[in-house]
Amino acid sequence: MAKDIDLMPREAAKKExxxxxxxxxxxxxxxxxxxxxxxxxxxxxxxxxxxASSAQRIDSQTKDSQEQVIAQSAKDITRRALVExxxxxxxxxxxxxxxxxxxxxxxxxxxxxGATLTEGKLKNDGIFxxxxxxKTTKIxxxxxxxxxxxxxxxxxxxxxxxxxxxxxxxxYKFTVEYKALKRGLLEKASEGEGxx
Amino acid sequence: MDKVNTSVLRLYIVPLLVVLVIxxxxxxxxxxxxxxxxxxxxxxxxxxxxxDSINSKLEILGSIDEEKESSKLLxxxxxxxxxxxxxxxxVGVRSLAAKSGLSVAAMELSPGKVATSGATLxxxxxxxxFAVREKKEDSEKITFDLTLKSKKVSDLQKFxxxxxxxxxxxxxxxxxIERDEKGVYTxxxxxxxxxxxxxxxxxxxxxxxxxxxxxHQSVFDFVADFINFTNVTFQKAKTGVKDPFK
Numbered sequence: 518m519a520k521d522i523d524l525m526p527r528e529a530a531k532k533e534x535x536x537x538x539x540x541x542x543x544x545x546x547x548x549x550x551x552x553x554x555x556x557x558x559x560x561x562x563x564x565x566x567x568x569a570s571s572a573q574r575i576d577s578q579t580k581d582s583q584e585q586v587i588a589q590s591a592k593d594i595t596r597r598a599l600v601e602x603x604x605x606x607x608x609x610x611x612x613x614x615x616x617x618x619x620x621x622x623x624x625x626x627x628x629x630x631g632a633t634l635t636e637g638k639l640k641n642d643g644i645f646x647x648x649x650x651x652k653t654t655k656i657x658x659x660x661x662x663x664x665x666x667x668x669x670x671x672x673x674x675x676x677x678x679x680x681x682x683x684x685x686x687x688x689y690k691f692t693v694e695y696k697a698l699k700r701g702l703l704e705k706a707s708e709g710e711g712x713x
Numbered sequence: 714m715d716k717v718n719t720s721v722l723r724l725y726i727v728p729l730l731v732v733l734v735i736x737x738x739x740x741x742x743x744x745x746x747x748x749x750x751x752x753x754x755x756x757x758x759x760x761x762x763x764x765d766s767i768n769s770k771l772e773i774l775g776s777i778d779e780e781k782e783s784s785k786l787l788x789x790x791x792x793x794x795x796x797x798x799x800x801x802x803x804v805g806v807r808s809l810a811a812k813s814g815l816s817v818a819a820m821e822l823s824p825g826k827v828a829t830s831g832a833t834l835x836x837x838x839x840x841x842x843f844a845v846r847e848k849k850e851d852s853e854k855i856t857f858d859l860t861l862k863s864k865k866v867s868d869l870q871k872f873x874x875x876x877x878x879x880x881x882x883x884x885x886x887x888x889x890i891e892r893d894e895k896g897v898y899t900x901x902x903x904x905x906x907x908x909x910x911x912x913x914x915x916x917x918x919x920x921x922x923x924x925x926x927x928x929h930q931s932v933f934d935f936v937a938d939f940i941n942f943t944n945v946t947f948q949k950a951k952t953g954v955k956d957p958f959k
Contacts, residue, residue, distance in 0.1 A: 547731040554735055561746045568753040575760040582767040586918050589774045593922065595782045598911045600923040602789040605909050606882065607932045609793075613884050617873035620888075624870060634866050634898075637890035702877055703935060 610702040614641045619697035622672055623647055630659035635690070643696045646679070650688040657681075657689050664693065672699055766919045773922050782925075785933060791880045792936055793909045797855050802906060805881055805942040810861055813872035818899070819860035854905045856886075861900045866892075869900050880941035882907055 586593070616639060627634050627649055636648035651657040663669075664676050679692040799822060810817050861872070869890070876883050886903040893899070 543728045547728045550735055551731060554738055558738075558742065558746070561743070561750065565746070565750055565753065568750065568757055572753065572757050572760060575757060575764055579760065579764045579767065582764060582771060583918050585771055586767055586774065589771075592774050592777050592779050592782070593770075593917075594911065595779065595786050596777060596922055596925065598795075599782055599786045599789060600925060600929060601911065602786070602793045602909055603929045603932050605793050605907055606789070606936060607928070609882055609884060609907050610932075610935075613877070615877075616885050616888070617870060617877055620873055621870050624867060633892075634890065635892045637888065639885075639888040639890075641884070641886050703932065 607703055611700075612641075613700065613702050614643055614697060615699040615702065616641075618699055619645065619672065622669065622697075626660060626663040630663060631656045632660050633688075636692075639697075643698065643700070644694065645697055646692060646694045648690065648692045650690055652688045654689070657691065660691075660693075664695070672697065674698060763916075763919050766921065770919070770922050788937070789933070791941060792882050792939070793907050794881075795908070795910050797908050799855070802855065802857075802881065805879070806857075806859060806883075806904075809875050809879065809942050810859075810872060813863075813875060814865065814868040815861040815863045815872055815900070817859065818862050819858070821858040822855065853909065854907050856903065856905050859902045859904055861902070863898055863900075864896060866890075866898055869898070875940075875942075876904075878939050880936070880939045 620639065623637075623645065624634070626632075627647075630651070632649040632651045634647065634649050638644075638646045649660070651660060661678075664673065673695045676693065676695040679694050681689065681691045683689050803820065803822070806820070807817050861869070863869070869888070873885065876885065884905050884907075886905055888903075889901040891899045
């Protein structure tokens with residue numbers, strides 16, 4: 518009977534009850550926080566394990582694929598060499614001045630006019646310097662007119678008379694410089710980029 | 714008294730400890746883990762990319778007809794060889810000149826210098842870079858000076874036409890023409906012939922295969938009709954023996 522009698526004053530009992538409730542809340546909060554942190558860490562570790570297994574799978578597949586590529590290395594080397602040589606050929610042929618055609622133009626002009634080629638310097642950058650002899654002014658005029666022909670507009674440009682001398686009893690000696698324009702031995706190879 | 718102590722412990726100290734542990738976990742455990750995950754993620758991603766690249770390369774390799782490509786390569790090797798085969802080049806040029814009615818007065822070859830003049834000036838990085846570039850350019854071509862003679866000025870034109878259609882690629886850099894009192898023309902030509910060794914660098918296994926396009930096929934078809942003037946075989950002399958002619 519004495520046990521059931523509450524001997525504590527009312528305020529003290531209330532205070533005791535409040536303290537107990539706060540205590541409980543704090544403990545629950547602490548435990549929940551720890552559980553949340555533990556869950557986050559567990560998730561992170563789990564993701565790490567997943568990444569590690571993915572990396573392992575990728576490594577294994579890469580190793581297999583690499584071995585297959587190495588087994589076909591002859592094809593790889595052949596393809597690379599072939600494409601490199603074709604690219605080099607294309608670049609080389611496209612960079613070449615059409616010497617044969619450009620030289621023929623000059624020869625034809627000189628032959629038809631009656632002039633005689635005495636010296637010449639032809640360069641791949643297109644600059645041609647031609648020295649020739651012309652016995653008469655008529656021949657000289659023919660050369661000049663031929664060089665300035667409209668039909669040669671696409672073949673030559675910047676035609677300049679560099680020197681013209683006449684010594685008695687000798688033919689006219691003249692030097693002409695011009696730029697030859699026709700370049701690129703490859704005409705149609707650069708067209709089309711479709712995959713074979 | 715004991716009851717008060719345990720109450721203080723449970724009420725204040727334990728929660729404080731929990732908060733402290735959580736706060737310490739973040740910089741010492743959580744952040745390093747995040748960094749590790751980030752790094753691993755990058756590693757997995759780049760590994761996957763490499764794998765995809767290798768697999769797509771495998772597909773292309775599977776579709777290549779090795780015999781056809783090898784025969785094309787053999788043809789292209791005649792145009793742009795992998796090595797500087799001077800003997801066949803010399804013979805080829807001479808036969809081309811003879812075909813055009815020109816006589817070869819002189820031929821001066823510069824196959825490629827081992828040490829360029831620039832290589833001796835190693836005092837600055839720029840000079841070194843120049844020397845390396847020059848050495849690389851020398852190794853990609855043969856340069857030679859060819860002196861030809863003929864009485865007809867049109868003979869050179871034939872030679873220039875033929876040189877544009879030779880299997881072994883030749884290119885003229887400069888031509889100097891001179892006529893003497895007897896009417897004989899001397900032509901000094903500076904000619905280059907490209908050479909291309911196969912170079913590989915970097916991740917050869919995973920690097921993508923170059924595509925063989927219609928443009929490449931067009932170039933191949935264009936040069937297919939070129940004439941081979943340098944298909945001369947030479948018996949190589951024995952080395953390391955007393956008499957190589959036996």
